[in-house]
Amino acid sequence: MTAPHARYRRAVAIPAGMAMATALAFLPNTTATAADEAPAPVSADATSLSYVVNVKPGHGTSAYVRKAVGKAGGKVVTSYDQIGVIVVHSSNPDFAKTIRKVRGVQSAGATRTAPLPTAVTADLGTPKALSAAEVAEAEAAPGQDPLESLQWDLPAIKADKAHEKSLGSSKVTVAVIDTGVDDTHPDIAPNFDRGASVNCVSGKPDTSDGAWRPGASESPHGTHVAGEIAAAKNGVGMTGVAPGVKVSGIKVSNPDGFFYTEAVVCGFVWAAEHGVDVTNNSYYTDPWYFNCKNDPDQKALLDAVTRASRYAEKKGAVNVAAAGNENYDLAADEITDPSSPNDTTPGERVVDPSECLDIPTQLPGVVTVASTGAKGIKSSFSNYGLGVADIAAPGGDSTAYQKPEPPATSGLILGTLPGGKWGYMAGTSMASPHVAGVAALIKSTHPYASPTLVKALLYAQADAKACTDPYDIDADGKVDAVCEGSKNRNGFYGWGIADALDAVTK
Numbered sequence: 001m002t003a004p005h006a007r008y009r010r011a012v013a014i015p016a017g018m019a020m021a022t023a024l025a026f027l028p029n030t031t032a033t034a035a036d037e038a039p040a041p042v043s044a045d046a047t048s049l050s051y052v053v054n055v056k057p058g059h060g061t062s063a064y065v066r067k068a069v070g071k072a073g074g075k076v077v078t079s080y081d082q083i084g085v086i087v088v089h090s091s092n093p094d095f096a097k098t099i100r101k102v103r104g105v106q107s108a109g110a111t112r113t114a115p116l117p118t119a120v121t122a123d124l125g126t127p128k129a130l131s132a133a134e135v136a137e138a139e140a141a142p143g144q145d146p147l148e149s150l151q152w153d154l155p156a157i158k159a160d161k162a163h164e165k166s167l168g169s170s171k172v173t174v175a176v177i178d179t180g181v182d183d184t185h186p187d188i189a190p191n192f193d194r195g196a197s198v199n200c201v202s203g204k205p206d207t208s209d210g211a212w213r214p215g216a217s218e219s220p221h222g223t224h225v226a227g228e229i230a231a232a233k234n235g236v237g238m239t240g241v242a243p244g245v246k247v248s249g250i251k252v253s254n255p256d257g258f259f260y261t262e263a264v265v266c267g268f269v270w271a272a273e274h275g276v277d278v279t280n281n282s283y284y285t286d287p288w289y290f291n292c293k294n295d296p297d298q299k300a301l302l303d304a305v306t307r308a309s310r311y312a313e314k315k316g317a318v319n320v321a322a323a324g325n326e327n328y329d330l331a332a333d334e335i336t337d338p339s340s341p342n343d344t345t346p347g348e349r350v351v352d353p354s355e356c357l358d359i360p361t362q363l364p365g366v367v368t369v370a371s372t373g374a375k376g377i378k379s380s381f382s383n384y385g386l387g388v389a390d391i392a393a394p395g396g397d398s399t400a401y402q403k404p405e406p407p408a409t410s411g412l413i414l415g416t417l418p419g420g421k422w423g424y425m426a427g428t429s430m431a432s433p434h435v436a437g438v439a440a441l442i443k444s445t446h447p448y449a450s451p452t453l454v455k456a457l458l459y460a461q462a463d464a465k466a467c468t469d470p471y472d473i474d475a476d477g478k479v480d481a482v483c484e485g486s487k488n489r490n491g492f493y494g495w496g497i498a499d500a501l502d503a504v505t506k
Contacts, residue, residue: 048091048116050077050203052261052304053099053108057084068102077262078204080269083307087203087262089116096297109300111261112287114343117254127220128412129423135237139407145231147238147422150414152374152404153394157434158501159241162441166504167233167244169444174229174247174436175276175317177267178222178283179257180214181249182418185223187231187238188247196248196274203262205270212249213418219257220417222249224425225282227416228433229440237422238414241437241500245444248276258286258343261301264360268308272315277443279312280436281321281360282429287341290356298356305359313365318443318451318458320367320436321360322395322428324383327481328353330362331385331491353385362388367439367455370492371395371431373402374411376465378481378492380473382428386484386491391462393438393498395431396424401473434498441503461506462496464488 051074055065061079065086069076073092079085084106092098099108130147138147144160154160173193180199183192199211214222230247231240240247250270252263264285271279285291285305291298309319328335330353337356338348353362360366370389371382378384379397396412404411412424435458442457443449449457467483467490474480483492 047093048089049095050111050116050260050262051088051090051096051108052111052265052300053086053088054106054300054303054307055084055086055104056106057082057307061086062104065102065104068099072098074099077202080265080308083265083269083311085265085304085307087265096300100296107296107300107303109297111301112258112343113341114287117256127224127417127423127425128410129417129421135422145233145235145237145239147414149407150409151238152408153413153434154239154241156372156374156376156394157241157438157498159437162500162504163233163239163243165501166441166444168242168441169447170244170246171447172245172277172440172443173275174242174245174278174280174440175250175271176222176226176229176247177250177252177264177271177279177281178225179219179253180212180222180251181226181247182213182223182416183249185227185416185418185420186236187227187234187416188223190232190234191230191243191246193246193248196246196271196276197250198270199251200263200266200270201251201254203266205266212251214251215255218255219253221282221425221429222251222253223418224415224423225280225429225433227422228413228430229280229437231416238416241434242440242444245440253283259283261285261304265304265308268305268312268319271317272312276312276317278318278320278436278439280433281319281366282427282432283322284324284361285359287343289337289340289342290335290351290353290358292351292356294355302357302359306363309360309363309366313451316451318367318439318454319360319365320369320432320439322432323361323368323370323389324358325381325427326383327381328383329385329481329491330358330383330388331484367391367435367458368494369393369428369432369435370494371428372493372497373397374404374408375402376497377402377468377473378471378483379426379428380480382431384481384483384491389491390494391435391459391496391498392465392493393431393434395428396426438498438500438503441500445504445506457503457506458498459495461499461502462494463499464496465493466490467492
């Protein structure tokens with residue numbers, strides 16, 4: 001059984017039997033920016049595309065390459081010399097083919113298949129927001145925030161017990177690389193790190209005030225994720241996994257909801273250079289679900305994001321990413337991808353996931369997170385794969401499949417929503433921030449630990465969980481996914497379920 005494939009993996013529409021739909025909404029909107037700090041305007045040419053040109057890192061873009069870009073009909077938007085990635089706009093359909101032949105260019109490719117700007121897309125659904133009455137009716141135990149009784153996911157990773165020992169350090173920052181974060185939310189404002197926040201949508205940092213926030217009709221996804229990680233324990237609303245750490249917003253999703261390569265590169269580089277300790281990445285880089293190394297355009301995108309994520313880790317950040325919501329075995333010999341490219345007309349193709357990578361999920365060094373439901377088994381939608389899934393954490397599931405114990409009523413994950421609200425969403429997008437929060441607690445406990453050590457502790461402290469076999473989540477008599485591996489490491493749960501209590505005590 002495979003969950004319905006939405007263009008976005010970040011939140012998933014739960015299958016039939018669920019009382020509420022929980023998919024992302026990506027709608028057009030315009031984000032205002034200060035004129036003196038705004039990104040370079042997009043070309044008015046209706047055929048213009050965005051490209052990344054990858055050269056040797058560590059030096060300024062050579063005059064030779066810059067001249068070649070201009071000669072090929074391109075305009076440099078910005079360059080990240082520390083990793084050798086140049087962002088270019090061009091309306092020349094042969095730009096990439098031409099620039100690849102230039103001395104010093106290692107790879108180059110279009111970051112999209114739709115011209116700038118992209119076409120408007122349809123609403124895919126919205127989170128289930130709590131009503132004022134539901135907020136008022138929630139009853140919390142002594143010492144808990146008012147909505148904490150609805151958060152079955154916290155005890156699932158022992159975060160409730162961890163909070164009795166530590167809430168995490170305010171010297172640790174988790175960057176939410178996503179659709180933007182509403183830092184005015186009462187559960188987020190106390191822990192928000194403005195200095196580590198930015199709008200990277202154009203591929204060039206925009207630091208004007210509030211540029212990192214989602215617009216009124218843009219997705220609430222990033223705000224939900226931020227609350228899961230670090231909603232303050234302040235007597236208001238809900239509680240994050242690491243309610244004492246800082247959280248920042250790095251907006252990389254454009255108003256139409258696309259996460260393009262130049263924005264993702266900008267996001268990782270910004271995190272690297274602004275003291276971020278953990279990044280959360282609950283998305284895949286559009287427009288290709290899988291980026292194949294034998295395609296010159298897709299190879300260039302893969303190269304660029306790989307360079308950026310490695311740079312962030314080199315600078316001290318642990319990069320955490322969602323595994324995806326299609327019930328794919330990412331360790332299979334082949335996968336049918338029906339959704340790429342998703343910004344024009346998708347076509348069905350068969351790919352080898354060891355050669356065609358979901359980025360940043362499958363990049364070297366990235367912590368890949370699978371999702372579990374309220375009964376602690378793999379969510380019906382979660383991607384998996386032996387050697388690909390590193391760890392698991394709560395991301396929710398249909399109550400028809402995994403129903404939580406009272407007083408929790410929803411099998412989904414509670415999070416913050418823009419405008420001072422709270423609501424439920426589900427997906428590996430919701431699992432990833434749980435692991436990012438636990439990584440932040442580990443960094444709080446071990447402030448001098450390198451990213452490599454934080455990841456080693458994250459995996460060593462995880463609670464080992466054997467394969468669910470047979471896995472028939474909808475009880476229809478048919479196996480819905482096959483788990484491979486041992487109790488200590490397998491395709492469904494990786495090294496196990498994240499453990500917040502060990503993170504603050506070991």
